[in-house]
Amino acid sequence: MTTGSNNTYVYAGAEKSGIYRLAPGSTQWEELTKGLPVDPMVNGIIIHPNDPEVIYAGTQDGPFRSNSRGNSWERLDYPKTGAPPWTFMFRPGDPSVMYLGSAPGEIYRSTNSGDSWQMITKSMGSAEINMAFPTRVIALCADPNFPDEMYAALEVAGVIRSSDGGDTWEEISGSLAPSEDTLDLHGAQCSAAMPHTVFITTRQGPFIGPDRGSEWIPADIGNFSEITYTRDLKAATFRLEQQRGVRRVRSTAAGTCSRPLSR
Numbered sequence: 001m002t003t004g005s006n007n008t009y010v011y012a013g014a015e016k017s018g019i020y021r022l023a024p025g026s027t028q029w030e031e032l033t034k035g036l037p038v039d040p041m042v043n044g045i046i047i048h049p050n051d052p053e054v055i056y057a058g059t060q061d062g063p064f065r066s067n068s069r070g071n072s073w074e075r076l077d078y079p080k081t082g083a084p085p086w087t088f089m090f091r092p093g094d095p096s097v098m099y100l101g102s103a104p105g106e107i108y109r110s111t112n113s114g115d116s117w118q119m120i121t122k123s124m125g126s127a128e129i130n131m132a133f134p135t136r137v138i139a140l141c142a143d144p145n146f147p148d149e150m151y152a153a154l155e156v157a158g159v160i161r162s163s164d165g166g167d168t169w170e171e172i173s174g175s176l177a178p179s180e181d182t183l184d185l186h187g188a189q190c191s192a193a194m195p196h197t198v199f200i201t202t203r204q205g206p207f208i209g210p211d212r213g214s215e216w217i218p219a220d221i222g223n224f225s226e227i228t229y230t231r232d233l234k235a236a237t238f239r240l241e242q243q244r245g246v247r248r249v250r251s252t253a254a255g256t257c258s259r260p261l262s263r
Contacts, residue, residue: 007024008024009021009022009023009024009052009069010022011045011047011055011070012029012045013042013043013044013045013057013058014041014042015041015042015043016039016041017039018031018032018033018036018039018040018042019031019032019036019040019042019045019057019070020032021069021070032066032070032071032073034071034072034073035064035066035072035073035074035075036057036059036064036073037059037060037061040057040059040060040061041059041060041084042057042058042059043058043059043084043085043086043087043103044056044057044058044085044086044087044088044100045057045058045088046088046089046090048090048095049090049095050095052069053066053067053068053069054066054067055069055070056088056098056114057073058084058085058086058087058088058100058102059084059085060084061075061084062075062076062078062079062080062082062084062085063075063076063078063085063088063100063114063117064076065114076110076114076115076116076117077115077116077117078108078116078117079117079119082102082106082108082117082119083102083103083104083105083106084102084103085100085101085102085108086100086101086102086103086136086137086138087100087101087137087138087139087140088100088140089140089141089142089150091142091147091165092142092143092144092147093144093147094147095113096111096112096113097109097110097111097165098110098113098114099140099150099166100117100140101136101137101138101139101140101152102136102137103133103134103135103136103137103138104122104134104135104136105122105124105134105135105136105137105154105157106119106121106122106137107119107120107121107122107137107140107152107166107169108120109166120166120167120169121160121166121168121169123160123169124137124154124157124160125154125157125158125160125170125171125173126171127157127158127171127173127176127177127178127183128154128156128157129156129157129180129183131156135154135155135156135157136154136155137152137153137154138153138154138155138185138186138187139152139153139185139186139187139188139189139232140152140153140188141153141188141189141190141198142190143190143195143196143197143198144190144191144192145192145195145196146195146196147165148162148163148164148165149161149162149163149190149196149212150162150165150166151188151190151198151200151209151213152169152188153185153186153187153188153200153201154183154185155184155185155186156180156183156184156185157173157183157185158171158172158173158176158177158182158183158185159171159172159173159176159185159188159198159200159209159213160172161198161212161213163212172209172212172213172214174213174214174215174216175215175216176202176207176216179204180203181202181203181204182202182203182204182207182216183202184202184203185200185201185202186201186202186203186230186231186232187200187201187230187231187232187233188200188201189233189234189235190235191235192235196210196211196212197209197210197211197212198212198213199233199235200216201230201231201232201233202230203228203229203230204218204228204229205218205219205221205222205228205229205230206218206219206221206230206233207219
């Protein structure tokens with residue numbers, strides 16, 4: 001995770017060893033521990049879209065916030081029984097409203113910039129596959145043009161959708177089920193250039209979900225790469241990041257075709 005300025009700070013969370021920061025011009029990573037739990041497990045990080053000093057991190061003890069680029073942290077008002085956060089999202093156009101997804105699968109909402117959190121659903125739909133780990137809400141996204149339209153990418157359980165800002169949710173896995181390869185989601189994004197459309201990444205490759213995910217159209221990444229296992233994706237650059245082989249692919253025409261960038 002990086003800040004969006006020329007004086008870029010880079011943040012990295014580790015599942016078993018905390019959170020680290022690389023300052024501009026430095027070659028040494030700093031471990032950030034003040035205020036965090038002992039031996040923090042940091043699965044999710046997000047930077048405030050309007051204030052790069054403000055960072056949120058998900059740990060085994062719930063969400064924490066720093067107002068000092070990670071120099072110190074405070075635990076937010078999150079249920080003690082709440083599952084560890086894995087991903088965060090700011091509501092498009094209103095960063096005072098935030099969402100987080102956890103593992104085991106639950107979704108929480110804050111309406112006061114993260115000061116306090118309430119669970120809004122723990123129903124992950126009927127496409128869940130029993131794995132050695134619990135279902136994870138691994139990504140959350142919302143349509144920038146219609147921010148009440150939200151999507152949660154689930155590992156390994158497909159996709160659920162909300163049409164009312166998170167108040168209610170419905171399963172939209174559709175043709176992704178029952179295959180474990182396509183129910184194993186790793187990323188989800190919406191683009192302002194494509195209203196009512198969601199893009200997802202899976203073990204089998206990326207898919208496009210037009211009409212609010214009413215169907216799932218596979219992208220043709222396999223025509224250019226022998227590796228179809230996809231991880232995260234970012235709508236700003238239409239870039240699909242792949243974990244194995246470190247191959248990057250850019251999509252054009254709103255994801256309908258792809259070409260390789262580098263290996």
